Amino acid sequence: MTRAFRRHSILPGFGLAMGFTVFYLSLIVLIPLGAAFLKTFTMGWAHFWDTVTGARALASYRLSIGASLIAASINSVLGLLAAWVLVRYEFPGKRIIDALVDLPFALPTAVAGITLTAMFAANGWVGSWLEPLGIKVAFTWLGVVVALTFIGLPFVVRTVQPVLQELDPEIEEAAATLGANRWQSLKRVVFPELMPALLTGFALAFARAVGEYGSVIFISGNMPMKTEITPLLIVTKLAQYDYAGATALAVATLTMSFVLLFFINLLQWWSRTRYA
Amino acid sequence: MSEPRWVRAILIGLALLFLGIFLLVPLIVVFTEAFKKGAEVYLESIREPDAVAAIRLTLIAAGIAVPLNLVFGVAAAWAIAKFQFPGKSFLITLIDLPFSVSPVISGLVYILLFGLQGWLGPWLAEHEIKIIFAVPGIVLATIFVTFPFVARELIPLMQAQGSEEEEAARTLGAGGWQTFWRVTLPNIKWGLLYGVILCNARAMGEFGAVSVVSGHIRGATNTIPLHAEILYNEYNSAAAFAMASLLTILTLVTIALKALIDWKSQVEVREVGEIRERALAEA
Numbered sequence: 070m071t072r073a074f075r076r077h078s079i080l081p082g083f084g085l086a087m088g089f090t091v092f093y094l095s096l097i098v099l100i101p102l103g104a105a106f107l108k109t110f111t112m113g114w115a116h117f118w119d120t121v122t123g124a125r126a127l128a129s130y131r132l133s134i135g136a137s138l139i140a141a142s143i144n145s146v147l148g149l150l151a152a153w154v155l156v157r158y159e160f161p162g163k164r165i166i167d168a169l170v171d172l173p174f175a176l177p178t179a180v181a182g183i184t185l186t187a188m189f190a191a192n193g194w195v196g197s198w199l200e201p202l203g204i205k206v207a208f209t210w211l212g213v214v215v216a217l218t219f220i221g222l223p224f225v226v227r228t229v230q231p232v233l234q235e236l237d238p239e240i241e242e243a244a245a246t247l248g249a250n251r252w253q254s255l256k257r258v259v260f261p262e263l264m265p266a267l268l269t270g271f272a273l274a275f276a277r278a279v280g281e282y283g284s285v286i287f288i289s290g291n292m293p294m295k296t297e298i299t300p301l302l303i304v305t306k307l308a309q310y311d312y313a314g315a316t317a318l319a320v321a322t323l324t325m326s327f328v329l330l331f332f333i334n335l336l337q338w339w340s341r342t343r344y345a
Numbered sequence: 346m347s348e349p350r351w352v353r354a355i356l357i358g359l360a361l362l363f364l365g366i367f368l369l370v371p372l373i374v375v376f377t378e379a380f381k382k383g384a385e386v387y388l389e390s391i392r393e394p395d396a397v398a399a400i401r402l403t404l405i406a407a408g409i410a411v412p413l414n415l416v417f418g419v420a421a422a423w424a425i426a427k428f429q430f431p432g433k434s435f436l437i438t439l440i441d442l443p444f445s446v447s448p449v450i451s452g453l454v455y456i457l458l459f460g461l462q463g464w465l466g467p468w469l470a471e472h473e474i475k476i477i478f479a480v481p482g483i484v485l486a487t488i489f490v491t492f493p494f495v496a497r498e499l500i501p502l503m504q505a506q507g508s509e510e511e512e513a514a515r516t517l518g519a520g521g522w523q524t525f526w527r528v529t530l531p532n533i534k535w536g537l538l539y540g541v542i543l544c545n546a547r548a549m550g551e552f553g554a555v556s557v558v559s560g561h562i563r564g565a566t567n568t569i570p571l572h573a574e575i576l577y578n579e580y581n582s583a584a585a586f587a588m589a590s591l592l593t594i595l596t597l598v599t600i601a602l603k604a605l606i607d608w609k610s611q612v613e614v615r616e617v618g619e620i621r622e623r624a625l626a627e628a
Contacts, residue, residue, distance in 0.1 A: 177550025280447025
């Protein structure tokens, strides 16, 4: 049966490796996730629909998705700038800053949460600059955007950097000899090359932002209908023992995540066929 | 050829402003807040019994999750990279699932499975086995969220390396395990190390998933991030940041190790290239 399933190879261990892989995968990931979906079916359609389309849920989607889109967009623009500067220019401290780009990815979300809150509160390092200008960040939806921007920062930079590094300087030189000025050659030659990576980075940052919990709940203030993100709503329902409601929201979020994952894979396939 | 000098200066300035605010300032803030009340208070808050319990639980959870996910990652990468079979990308997508699921939902699925109202709830209650709101639940949630890290590192790496070297070893008479230990493992060692470091960093720092299954019982079911949250909500900011500083030090070590691995593997690639060139020149 194994031999019919896979092409013959002289390497041993397929059965063992594959068997363990599927077993562990099912045990840890598939069965628990399946249980979540199945639980929804025992709940009854009416309750599911009410929860998923209730006013509080809708407000939380607006916040989670809206803030994630804005944060991912900010990351795309500023992340592109950061990647450009890190790859193309030299300046003191560049290697340290380059290594630090991974900080938001490796830093525990709770640490990010309390630190960003301390920074952007009215008396914080950054907050004290913005307060006189009338810009309140902590405990508003702006704080949510800031936290999600932090979280998504590495995704765009790290996706664009390798592409920038691989770019052949010959293309830009050719454009220059053909009469393009710097801005033209950037816009029409370099930027299209970066587009797939930029899109992928945007999608990754967005997907991560939508499900983010720890970094956001400290700075957001968590007011229902105003600054409550969807994951927090799920936790609140759990605390009230409304398992059915929590699961309904989880299924709605999971569906969004699966669609996103599919879209990311499609994006990557498209950019591979276009630019490979 | 490049942009004019003043354009470069402005771009660098803007980039540094952005990166400075989001990367450097948080680091500074963690440590200034942690030491706000002085070094005495800092050390006290780390030595406090509930804090020590939190540290211990974090180490236990990571100590179980990382080795298990390591073995899984190697097994999955071996099966996917060295063999041909249908459904490979589907398998890879499944492995990536925990990565794309919100941490809160990761915790929720375990409650649905093992909680009182869950599938196995009544059976577990009968046999007095506590999983949710106890240590086993925390370990399971940690395993779930760090599940893909090692596999994600190894699969593309081993796919890029192909199976020629292993096949050559086999034709020369090496056994299965021999081939793995002496041919495959040295080739993947940097990717493996990197995957393990990332897996560990996430395992120790996980918040959302563990928060959901935890029960938040002080001294018993709190990890370092959860304990930091409790302290923060009690307005005990210095102690909360003291806990946070421990995790931040871990993060900095993680980042430093990553930079080291990047550098070492580049050195190796260069060395192998030089050896090849010399061999070709002498041929």
